[in-house]
Amino acid sequence: MKEIYTNLFIGSDDDYKFLSYDLKGWYIIHACKDPYHKNALGYVGRSAPKDHPEYLIAERDCHLILNLVDAPDPSYIPKEIIDKALNTINNKIPDQKVLVHCNQGMSRSAVIGMLYLHSRGLLSDDFEEAEKEYLDIYPFYAPNNGMRMYARNIW
Numbered sequence: 001m002k003e004i005y006t007n008l009f010i011g012s013d014d015d016y017k018f019l020s021y022d023l024k025g026w027y028i029i030h031a032c033k034d035p036y037h038k039n040a041l042g043y044v045g046r047s048a049p050k051d052h053p054e055y056l057i058a059e060r061d062c063h064l065i066l067n068l069v070d071a072p073d074p075s076y077i078p079k080e081i082i083d084k085a086l087n088t089i090n091n092k093i094p095d096q097k098v099l100v101h102c103n104q105g106m107s108r109s110a111v112i113g114m115l116y117l118h119s120r121g122l123l124s125d126d127f128e129e130a131e132k133e134y135l136d137i138y139p140f141y142a143p144n145n146g147m148r149m150y151a152r153n154i155w
Contacts, residue, residue: 001105004137005120007093010113012105019099027092029064029085029100031108037067057084062096064088070107074150082150085112086119107143111151114141118155127155 001011001019009015019026030036033048040058041048048055048067056078058065066081085100089112092098102108114134117123123130135141143151 001099001101002138002140004113005093005117005122007097008089008113008116009097009099010105010109010138010140011099011101012109013101013103015105016099016101023062025097027062027064027088027096027098029066029088029098029109029112031066031068031085031100031112032102033067033069034103036063036065040065056081068102068108070102070144071146072144074146074153077146077150079154082112082115082154086116089116090119106140107147110138110141111143111147113138115151115154125155127152130155 001009001015003009016028037048037058040060041052041054043049056067057080064085066085068081069076071077089098089100100109100112114123114130117134118130123133131141
């Protein structure tokens with residue numbers, strides 16, 4: 001887990017599990033479907049019921065739980081999910097520490113962190129240059145193609 005901006009931390013499942021014993025003062029964004037979204041909605045199998053009101057996003061106490069997979073194609077990354085994550089970070093970090101995590105802490109959560117820094121004007125407007133800058137801030141950044149292309153497409 002690494003703090004990339006005041007009160008904004010990016011990490012992995014292991015980081016969340018370590019924190020989960022005492023979440024006082026923390027808000028958690030689970031940027032991974034499995035197991036968090038599956039557990040929140042209680043579904044088994046590969047996907048949530050498409051007619052469920054929390055199909056994309058579930059909120060529980062101090063948790064934002066995203067139905068986000070590390071797909072190879074950026075068209076499978078719902079804009080609503082990324083927008084909600086970025087807005088939540090913006091709304092929460094003045095008062096709480098926020099951990100955005102995915103399973104390994106290298107792709108989904110890392111890209112959300114990079115997009116947040118860019119939204120604050122802290123990274124270059126050139127995507128490839130911004131990636132280099134972000135690697136200095138968050139050296140675990142190693143996104144899969146879908147997340148990387150999603151970010152590049154909206155940059």
